[in-house]
Amino acid sequence: MNINRRNFLKIVSVGGVVGVATKMTFDAISDTGHSKLDDGRLKAKRWAMVIDVNKCEQQGDCKLCIEACHKTHNVPDIKNPKDEIKWIWKEKFHNAFITQENEHLPRNINDNNVLLLCNHCSNPPCTNVCPTKATWKREEDGIVMMDWHRCIGCRYCVAACPYGSRSFNWMDPRPFINDITEDFPTRTKGVVEKCTFCDERLVRGMFPACVEACPAKALAFGDLDNPDSEVRKLLQDNFSIRRKPELGTKPEVYYLI
Amino acid sequence: MYDAPKVILGIIVFLLLFTSPLWINIFGGQTSVKPNIQLPKDANECVYPTEYMKNYHMDLLNDWRDKVVRDNQRFLLKNGNFVDFRGKKMEMSLSHTCMKCHNNKSQFCDQCHNYLSVNPYCWDCHVAPKEGMK
């Protein structure tokens, strides 16, 4: 009886492996340039985001994207900046683009708020330092992933990230979450977290929560590997910058000024 | 020098320590407390046979966890085809699949876990469905 049970388990796992190895068929190619698989998930070679700073700025104090993201992902609202957790947030241009600012830039640019999040770098410095592989670069679509089950809270990645995109839970986050979203786990004390380009939504065929939440369509999201994708078109037609390009991390979040 | 009082004390301490489960059982008055699992009323079929689930659910969840988080595979595949469960693709998810039927953690999970002092840390992060919702 035991052996049967064990075989059962074996079959289950072998089945899984075979499934992944099987070449997947595309059932549709959408106009935004990424593909939708037959299981309904969105698929790209390299996910990227283009943020139109001007469009965003015109919305004034709008925080819909931040609220949408933090609600979806049970990000706690801790006021103390030392302990705060953030996946997506706003920062003054001259703080966000330290190496590109100069005091003679147009006033509106220098004072603009810029939306920041994990850059999902092509060459991320944070993943190599992780001793448990709790964070890694997903080769198939370029997302810098996190496995919170594995994170041991060593915070090497926090130190390694040049963009401040990673937050560490110094305390149990649950008391700081007003309305818990049941669908998504919270984190615990001692775990690092950050934006994952809504991998859990992509797999259900949805765009990231922030992209969907923006009333001004200031955030574009798509496959950077596909020349026909929206993000490629935007980058082709506009001048874009990235944060701290001199570090060689190759961010996949672009800003149109 | 026999040190009889010390030896007798030693024997008593030895016996008390090594029979302590006995006293807890006899004076704790809870030996009759046994797990009482409430199975979902509107579902009579699980993803795997009950006997297997009873003993190996933790292995299954662990396996699912790796597939979902690390292999980016949300739905269970078997020979390249999606597995059907109750009319839908079977999603490998504690909250989206298991807890949809077993929606009462304290009447289901906690029954055995508490009885056997198993303290899985699933619920440190994953959110249990609000009990009595359904």
Place this chain on the structure above:
Amino acid sequence: MAFKIKPEELASEINHKPPKVNWIDNPVEFRKGTYNHAAVPDSIEYINQPYPRKWQPYEEDWKLPQDWQKIVMEGLRERINKFRSLKLFMDICVRCGACADKCHFFLGSGDPKNMPVLRAELLRSVYRRDFTLAGKLMGKMVGARELTFPVLKEWFYYFYQCTQCRRCSVFCPYGIDTAEITFIAREIMNLIGVNIDWVMTPVKNSHRTGNHLGIQPHGVLDSIEFAIDDLEERTGIRVEVPLNKKGAEILFVTPSADYFGEPHYFTLLGYFALFHEIGLDYTMSTYASEGGNFGSFVSHELMKVLNAKIYAEAKRLKVKWIIGGECGHMWRVLHQYMDTLNGPADFLEVPVSPITGTRFENAKSTKMIHIAEFTADLIRNNKIKLDPSRNDHWRATYHDSCNPSRGMGLLEEPRYIIKNVMNHFTEMPDNTIREQTFCCGSGAGLGTEENFEMRLRGGFPRANAVDFVHKQNDVNLLLCMCAIDKATLPPLLEYWVPGVEVAGVHEMVGNALIMKGENDRSTDLRGNPTIKKEEI
């Protein structure tokens, strides 16, 4: 010493790898130079011990009593019921082997039965067969065996190859004390007249004359007078040494070797000089003229009757308390047994130094303190004047004797004295001193000529440590506080580390002591010229 093998050869042939054959199936072979002669019947008769007869261990027939096995087993049973330690030590050894390479006899001989664990197993195997269920049921499978003549031979050989130094006991996780096992094993063998002469004859002597050497009262007096003359010659001061004096404050007891033996004798001169200089009201005794106790090497009963004389004499002479001289096993008896065996000493007073007023609370029941405690207290209170440069011709190291270090913890007092009376002092390596000290290899009655090879082997670890400081620090003197050490270390060092002499701590005190009215002290107590200041 007619010992032909060169030190290098002896050392290089030591092999710590056990042989292929199981120890139970490997009977003992009496090799000349590694065992002691049997006791002569005269001695045994005098002290009323059983089965006096002429025999020798190398002979095939030991002329044992008919029912010797029964006597031994009964003796074992009796002692198991009398000594919790023995019963426990028979039961709880797990053979972890931590003791194996701690024994100087194993280190020097490589004979696996000299590992303390196996030495104890010799007795334990017999115990197991008759006293444990597993042994009764499964016999040899669980290491149980019958008491046969070859087993007895093994007992004799190996229990007289243990100097009861207790080094293994320090390392044993259960504190199993092989010394106690050896002690009781010897006591059991004594029941069938299996014992050695170098223990039994001194016991007889001590019983009769009050000291191991058998010196009669006038002999003790003679030697003391001789010492008084010698001391006068070297210091210019004639001291008085009271003997059998009633009403003195303190009785001074020292091992009898101090009266004649070299280098013990120079320590005796040191005592006399010191006592004179501080004006101590003391007496020595011809009746209690022995501090040592060879009875403690063979049976509790003999230990008791020899030891009884000290309290008896203290009572007769109406002294207030007792000082004991430099000795090793003497202090094991005085510290661990005397009060229990022959106390209570309620006719004495708690020792208070008449010079410093220090009250020795740590000896408030036995009323007997160690000379090192007494002298350290004098020095601490600045009661004596010392010139350590008079010992500048010595570069010394200190050998802790087994019994005071592991049986009472007398470690700092001698060091304090040495550092105050000498300028050149070096410790031997850490693993060979204090509680980890190595035996001289000749204690517990094994210091005989016929046992010379085994003594050299057993003393090898000690000599090796001395050799280390001899080479590293030019050490030329090994200090110790034990009469057996003083007797057996000189030949040991002559063999292994030529160029290092042996002395007692109080000889150095005597050298350094500045006495009122002394001469120019151009020689030390040995008559060696001292280094004068102007020569430096």
Place this chain on the structure above:
Amino acid sequence: MGLFFSIVAFFIVALIGYLGYFSPMIFGVVIPYLALAIFLLGIVVRIIKWAKSPVPFRITTTAGQQKTMPWIRRNRFDNPSNAWETIVRMLLEILFFRSLFRNTKASIKDGKKLVYGSEKWLWLFAILFHWSFLIIVLRHFRFFSQPTPNFVSLLQSIDGFFQVGVPIIYITNVAIVVALTYLFLRRVINQKIKYISLSSDYFPLLLIFGIAITGILMRYFFKVDLVQIKELAVGILSFNPVIPEALHPLFSLHLFLVSVLLIYFPMSKLVHMPGIFFSPTRNLANDNREKRHINPWNNEFKMHYHTYEEYEDEFREVMKNVNLPLEKEEK
């Protein structure tokens, strides 16, 4: 030969245990009860046997400076002089294996020099083994008693600190296997230790190894019905045994090996567990000269010491000749 014998003995025991699943009543209830009774009674009997022999002398092993004058710094815990210092010494011995920690290794260098090195491996693995064993037994209280005592959860969370694997891998589970392996291999490979080892040294190691391995197999690989096992255990340990319908062979084996260990315990060297508390060289204060120790059979020594009167009678003449003071002047 001892090794061979104990391996054979172990496998016979294991086979019996494995086949025990055929009889849930005997192997699930009767034998465990018997084993428990033998264990408890056996240990108590053993302790009483020891206690019936007195401690006639106070023979401590001193491993440090004694208490003398106040200005000499004494070593309180290696040479205790009062009760509480002795208790600390015993605790250091029992909890941290103080004496074994001193262990050194002697070897001969260049054919002539004896050198000593620190040798802590035995201490390390011995302490790993014993602590792991204790913690594992305490963790098993989750099966033994209802309600489970609170300390179990605490132990589990400490023991499973690394949160690796499902079910979480316990540090003690790994440690006990590693330590037992070391202790066993040491007995087989180290020539000196092999020479002194008896079958009764190998057998308990194998037995405990078997218990550990079957436990680990049940936890991680061949899952058994734990609810049923707890019901069985609590039933036994509340004198209200429920004979299980069936025993898993692996559990039957585990339980039988534990039962054999319990039975073997009081009649083997494993009594060192209670024995360490009785060790007279460690559990007595070195205050021999300060307090008189009483030997209850001191009067059984029949031999009379040679009195001064007898001595003077024998040597009166010579003593008189040299003017030594005499008690009796006649003759």
